[in-house]
Amino acid sequence: MNCKNLDLIVVGDKNWPGTVVYLEYLKRNGYKIKKLMLCEFYENPSFKNRLEKIIYIISPKIYKKFCSLNTEKVSSLVKELHLEFQKFFDFSVPLDLKSVDYTDLSDCIEEYRFWNFKDPDLLKIMLKNKNSFFLYVSGGIVPKNIFDSGINLVHVHPGYVPYVKGSDGFLWSLRERGRLGYSCFFMNEYIDGGDLIFRQELNLDDFSMYRPLLKDHYSEVYRAILSGYDPHLRAQTLIKALNKNSGEFTRGSIQNTSSETGREFFSMHHKLIKKTLMDYLK
Amino acid sequence: MNNNIIKFINQNFSLAKKRLTLADVIDVEEFLFSRDPQIKLSKGELGIFEHLIKKIEVTKKVYRNYDICTWKPATNELVRVEWIQLFICYSLLLYFSTKDCKYLNAVLKLKDGILKSPIFEINLKFRIFLEEVTENEL
Numbered sequence: 001m002n003c004k005n006l007d008l009i010v011v012g013d014k015n016w017p018g019t020v021v022y023l024e025y026l027k028r029n030g031y032k033i034k035k036l037m038l039c040e041f042y043e044n045p046s047f048k049n050r051l052e053k054i055i056y057i058i059s060p061k062i063y064k065k066f067c068s069l070n071t072e073k074v075s076s077l078v079k080e081l082h083l084e085f086q087k088f089f090d091f092s093v094p095l096d097l098k099s100v101d102y103t104d105l106s107d108c109i110e111e112y113r114f115w116n117f118k119d120p121d122l123l124k125i126m127l128k129n130k131n132s133f134f135l136y137v138s139g140g141i142v143p144k145n146i147f148d149s150g151i152n153l154v155h156v157h158p159g160y161v162p163y164v165k166g167s168d169g170f171l172w173s174l175r176e177r178g179r180l181g182y183s184c185f186f187m188n189e190y191i192d193g194g195d196l197i198f199r200q201e202l203n204l205d206d207f208s209m210y211r212p213l214l215k216d217h218y219s220e221v222y223r224a225i226l227s228g229y230d231p232h233l234r235a236q237t238l239i240k241a242l243n244k245n246s247g248e249f250t251r252g253s254i255q256n257t258s259s260e261t262g263r264e265f266f267s268m269h270h271k272l273i274k275k276t277l278m279d280y281l282k
Numbered sequence: 283m284n285n286n287i288i289k290f291i292n293q294n295f296s297l298a299k300k301r302l303t304l305a306d307v308i309d310v311e312e313f314l315f316s317r318d319p320q321i322k323l324s325k326g327e328l329g330i331f332e333h334l335i336k337k338i339e340v341t342k343k344v345y346r347n348y349d350i351c352t353w354k355p356a357t358n359e360l361v362r363v364e365w366i367q368l369f370i371c372y373s374l375l376l377y378f379s380t381k382d383c384k385y386l387n388a389v390l391k392l393k394d395g396i397l398k399s400p401i402f403e404i405n406l407k408f409r410i411f412l413e414e415v416t417e418n419e420l
Contacts (some may be wrong), residue, residue: 269390
């Protein structure tokens with residue numbers, strides 16, 4: 001199969017299945033990325049034992065190099081649902097990524113450990129490849145200095161921008177527009193406010209058989225949707241954005257949305273999450 | 283549901299009018315005090331309310347004063363509990379009249395914020411009322 005070389009570097013989180021989903025979609029659609037930056041993030045140091053804490057106090061730099069990461073404990077129900085929700089798609093990625101062979105997905109892999117996106121080491125590495133595009137796989141706010149440095153970050157947001165921006169886009173899209181929305185754009189310092197490349201609205205698949213779980217396990221269902229179902233739709237949106245622009249990200253491919261005004265949403269309260277899932281997972 | 287909330291406000295809060303003074307800093311208590319729940323919010327008042335709602339969804343707190351230009355708290359002083367109650371009532375009124383879930387999201391988050399706060403002293407009557415109103419909806 002002939003591959004199209006992309007000037008795209010994927011900044012992937014080693015512990016997030018979404019990274020593998022993106023890479024798999026790119027590979028299956030004949031796109032070859034320039035590089036995979038496989039990152040492990042220490043959002044909060046975990047201090048599994050006293051020695052780790054002492055090392056951190058003496059030198060956070062040494063801690064970052066050698067100590068263990070904060071791994072999230074997930075229930076068996078989440079693991080099961082995570083796989084179950086991927087049955088809507090052609091392949092599935094497990095939550096436990098230890099068995100994943102990244103060399104199958106990219107020829108050029110560099111592994112890093114960062115505190116988070118504010119880590120100055122991350123910016124230094126990105127600046128070395130300033131002319132390439134970076135795909136931002138994770139969620140959360142990217143510090144302004146990355147954009148000020150002229151780095152081109154591409155992101156897929158689970159919301160139809162500018163109408164649904166901000167946190168919990170998957171659920172706010174359902175509540176506000178009755179459908180799922182996904183948008184691929186060049187990020188800027190504003191929340192989901194960058195130049196739009198491609199956006200689409202989709203109907204939610206048939207989740208009716210999982211409705212009985214919502215009463216007592218809505219948080220597990222939502223967790224599994226975010227890790228299992230949502231990454232596939234994000235990756236499909238990225239592929240459509242690439243296909244639409246003949247496999248290139250250029251500033252010339254931007255859609256004009258200046259006449260449309262939208263809104264930023266904040267993280268949804270857990271009671272409203274439950275209500276939204278009950279209302280829309282049918 | 284709207285009538286229940288208006289009734290609750292009328293029974294529990296003074297409806298005496300006070301002119302809202304326009305300044306660089308908004309006094310939230312004064313803003314709430316000047317409102318009549320039976321009269322629809324004006325465009326300007328709604329704008330103020332929207333900004334307050336945004337801040338509360340993030341911080342889970344209502345500060346006494348906000349800078350109107352930046353919408354950052356102008357002091358560290360929080361709104362007194364009885365006024366938080368009134369704010370929640372207005373937010374619920376807006377939710378029931380518009381069905382816009384951002385108002386409900388703010389109410390739920392503010393409620394959690396109050397319950398976790400060390401100054402927790404919200405009265406029992408209001409807690410029961412709030413539970414009933416939100417539980418009925420959810």
